[in-house]
Amino acid sequence: MEFRDNQAIYLQIAEFICERILLQNWGVGEKIPSVRELAVQLEVNPNTVMRTYEFLQQKEIIFTKRGMGYFVSDDASDKVIAYRKEEFIENELPQFFRNIHLLGIDFSDLQTRFDHFKQENF
Incomplete structure (x- = not known):
């Protein structure tokens, strides 16, 4: 995994784990x-991974069974989606809006690109 400089490593690891949960690489329980x-x-x-696991426990995405390890929570996917939406809206969307305003990009252009992206990738 290659880490970015603009975000704490433990949060990048949390994103990695959350992605695995959303992709169902790690199922409920x-x-x-x-x-x-x-x-x-x-x-x-x-210690960095431990910090990640503590963070994900606070978000109720994973839980621990004493002496057995860490497990995916029952509603982990919903919690991950809620967490990632909040992060996107608070941290990435303002810069995105700034860029489309500065570049004069119209929402209809975005819709066309988004529709094309969905067809190509999903």
């Missing part, structure tokens, strides 16, 4: 990699 396993896989400090 399924055990996710241990802190050490994921740290080795991503080549990061285990």
Whole structure:
């Protein structure tokens, strides 16, 4: 995994985990990699992964079973979508709106591009 400079690593790892949940690579109730396993896989400090897991527990996306590890929560997909929507609206959308205003891009142009994107990718 290549990390970006503009966001904390633990949050980028959280995005990685959330994406796996949305793609159903890790299903409801399924055990996710241990802190050490994921740290080795991503080549990061285990403390960073631990911080990620604590963050995701606070968001109720994952939960821990004492002595057994971390697992995907029952409503993890809904929680991930809500979290990512909030992050997108607060952090990315303002810059997006600024750019379309500065560049004079019309919403109808965006709709056409978006429709084309959906056809090509989904």
